[in-house]
Amino acid sequence: MYSGSSDGEASAQRKIPAASSMLWVRNLRRYIGSGAGLGSEALMELETKRILLDIFKVKQQKSAEAGTIPSFYKKKPEEGSISHRVQRLAKYRFLKKQSDLLLNADDLDAMWVCLRENALLMMQLVLKR
Numbered sequence: 001m002y003s004g005s006s007d008g009e010a011s012a013q014r015k016i017p018a019a020s021s022m023l024w025v026r027n028l029r030r031y032i033g034s035g036a037g038l039g040s041e042a043l044m045e046l047e048t049k050r051i052l053l054d055i056f057k058v059k060q061q062k063s064a065e066a067g068t069i070p071s072f073y074k075k076k077p078e079e080g081s082i083s084h085r086v087q088r089l090a091k092y093r094f095l096k097k098q099s100d101l102l103l104n105a106d107d108l109d110a111m112w113v114c115l116r117e118n119a120l121l122m123m124q125l126v127l128k129r
Contacts, residue, residue: 077084103111 077087
């Protein structure tokens, strides 16, 4: 526990100067008050809001520009350019994936035979009733 009786006389002799008279305190207050310091949370909030607003405006402008001209009116990529190659590869992969999903002729024939057999069985069951 702290006992103030023994140190009371020593603290009375030792006088602590006011905070405003200390040079480092004045410099620190000037640094924070100028907004250059990291302690200025309000300025950081304003800066964050400004950056986010700028990003929002840029995206809004891009979306407005994209909405004015339909994509089929835009110039096609030049033959042999990277964008042309990427488009061609994407189209090839898409068509390859779609063709893999389709049944080949043998599978279609087998399915047709199964349908015909089941239809005949169903017709026979219906007629027996």
